[in-house]
Amino acid sequence: MNACVNIGSATLYCGDSLQIVPTLGRLDHWITDPPYEKIMHDSKSGMKGLVRPDGSHHWKPLDFAPIDEIRADVVSLASGNCDGWFIAFCTAEGVARWADAINPSPIKYKRACVWIKPDSTPQMNGQGPAQGAEMFVCGWAGKGFARWNAGGKRGVYTHCVNGSERDGLHPTEKPRRLMAEIIVDFTNEGQTILDPFMGTGSTGVAAVQLGRRFIGIEQNPEYFERAVKRLEQARLQTDLFIEVA
Ligand SMILES: C[S@@+](CC[C@H](N)C(=O)[O-])C[C@H]1O[C@@H](n2cnc3c(N)ncnc32)[C@H](O)[C@@H]1O
Numbered sequence: 001m002n003a004c005v006n007i008g009s010a011t012l013y014c015g016d017s018l019q020i021v022p023t024l025g026r027l028d029h030w031i032t033d034p035p036y037e038k039i040m041h042d043s044k045s046g047m048k049g050l051v052r053p054d055g056s057h058h059w060k061p062l063d064f065a066p067i068d069e070i071r072a073d074v075v076s077l078a079s080g081n082c083d084g085w086f087i088a089f090c091t092a093e094g095v096a097r098w099a100d101a102i103n104p105s106p107i108k109y110k111r112a113c114v115w116i117k118p119d120s121t122p123q124m125n126g127q128g129p130a131q132g133a134e135m136f137v138c139g140w141a142g143k144g145f146a147r148w149n150a151g152g153k154r155g156v157y158t159h160c161v162n163g164s165e166r167d168g169l170h171p172t173e174k175p176r177r178l179m180a181e182i183i184v185d186f187t188n189e190g191q192t193i194l195d196p197f198m199g200t201g202s203t204g205v206a207a208v209q210l211g212r213r214f215i216g217i218e219q220n221p222e223y224f225e226r227a228v229k230r231l232e233q234a235r236l237q238t239d240l241f242i243e244v245a
Contacts (some may be wrong), residue, residue, distance in 0.1 A: 109137070148186050149188070180206040199223050
């Protein structure tokens with residue numbers, strides 16, 4: 001581990017989550033945006049030169065390895081310390097791979113939910129449909145029946161990628177409002193959420209603003225430092241944000 005920073009109810013580690021997670025105690029939920037499948041990492045290279053509305057580039061090389069080789073280790077770690085929801089973002093193609101990894105574990109695979117991105121990048125070469133959504137799989141790692149706060153709501157979440165709150169440093173940043181909606185639906189105030197692939201900390205920002213405890217791990221020092229800054233800012237704004245997305 002390179003660093004550990006406490007910010008109010010959040011603890012952020014800079015280092016390899018495969019080594020750090022086994023040192024943590026039991027916690028309530030995993031809500032994480034891990035590296036994508038290899039197919040997505042490869043396709044990002046087709047977006048060179050495109051610029052977002054905020055001036056940042058759509059294409060930045062993904063400077064971390066795809067999930068494929070560590071997916072089983074991640075599920076095994078979550079099985080060992082999670083008492084509630086295991087939620088992981090992935091490509092549509094990755095859903096079955098996550099289900100295949102989760103099903104033999106003690107986590108009960110529930111289903112895949114969809115994040116619709118109304119402003120996602122068009123297919124610039126016109127040779128087929130653009131990608132307009134990402135998925136997240138959810139499984140229940142707790143005892144008894146699964147519990148959430150959203151009754152019979154469908155697992156469909158619609159949020160723009162390029163909102164005014166976008167930080168812009170991380171190439172696969174998740175919108176705060178998307179993470180807030182998920183956190184409100186799946187978790188309760190005071191519970192602890194782990195994101196072992198936190199990037200620049202979008203899950204953590206939403207978590208602390210909504211009165212949850214947060215543990216984040218990121219291996220890249222530049223993303224880690226940005227996460228620290230964003231969490232420090234979020235902590236100051238907590239009272240403004242205790243709201244349902
Ligand atoms: C998809 S990104 C997360 C982006 C994040 N949701 C955000 O909004 O900024 C996945 C992150 O996991 C990190 N990562 C990959 N393998 C890791 C590992 N073994 N331990 C810690 N972090 C890791 C990568 O550096 C990358 O920043």
